[in-house]
Amino acid sequence: MNGFYGHISKIDVLSVTSHCRVPLKVDKIRGKRLLDKKPYMYDIYPTEEKRRFLTVLQLYDGIGEWHDFSILPAKSGTFKVGCN
Numbered sequence: 001m002n003g004f005y006g007h008i009s010k011i012d013v014l015s016v017t018s019h020c021r022v023p024l025k026v027d028k029i030r031g032k033r034l035l036d037k038k039p040y041m042y043d044i045y046p047t048e049e050k051r052r053f054l055t056v057l058q059l060y061d062g063i064g065e066w067h068d069f070s071i072l073p074a075k076s077g078t079f080k081v082g083c084n
Helices: 003-011 028-037 040-044
Strands: 014-017 020-022 062-068 075-081
Touching: 028 040
Parallel strands: none
Antiparallel strands: 014 020, 062 075
16 A cells, blocks of 8 residues: 555554544454445455455544545545534
8 A cells, every 4th residue: 555545554543633633443343244234345345355455444523624636636625424
């Protein structure tokens, strides 16, 4: 892995806001439950080999910003989780 995702994977921390870092990855059992709830994901990731790249994160509450630097021009946006 390279780029931003490779960097955060190596340090095992995801920056959710400018004030908070969350070192939380959900275990593989929960990942399987997620796939079972969304069976089409098995078409996207048909083998264990491909599924090993999945990282399931669990967010409860927050406001954040995302950036996609894999395309030009880069895209960005904001998201809310659990906020009223």
